[in-house]
Amino acid sequence: MEHKEYKKRNKGGRPKKETAEKLSYRIGVKMAAADYFCLLTRAHEAGISPSEYMRECFRNGHVRERLSEEHAGYIRQLCGMANNLNQLARKANAGGFHDEQWDCKVAVARIHELLTKIGI
Template sequence: MKTIKNRNINGRPAKKPSEKKAYKVTLKMATEEYYSLKAKARSAGLNRSEFIRRCIQSGVVKERLTPELVGYIRQICGMANNINQIARTANSAGFFEVQKHLFSMTERLDNLIKRIKDDC
């Protein structure tokens, strides 16, 4: 009797464990989000699963602002109010009386912008 060692010579080769998709993730979406996903996947020529996989691989999610950065932004808003008040005073009293305040304010604003750039 003859024995056959490798019966399945033809057909699809077995996938490596790293290529197999072993995890399933369920996701709830609103109707608008679902149809947006379908439309984007269709325009990309992919099915929804492959579209989401590619978004995960190449997508970028920005991190939240730190409390320190939020404080810097508040300081900039306060400085904007001060600049408006200085401009109003400069228009009514004259520019030369307000010049010192203006220079100190621009210096502080430059320092804050540098801190924000360093933190990001």
């Protein structure tokens, strides 16, 4: 009886992957030097390993690069501005729209500026 309880006990660690999630097949690919260095460069720019880059290309036909620190900063600023706009809208609804008109225009102009920097 004690032996069965011991097997049921959680030993900790990462749960086992499903068969479909395991990376169990290996394919060798020969490349020219220029192609190989191009692969390394693109994988580095995307912030992932060359193997993961090739898997993404196969799955999606393209690879999206990770957000740079600069873009992540812009997105954080946008989140803060969205919060400020919500507060201004609440104030405007409570006290009248005329008082908050200038603040809203400034916030919208800054949001537009950040969106152009990000490239959206």
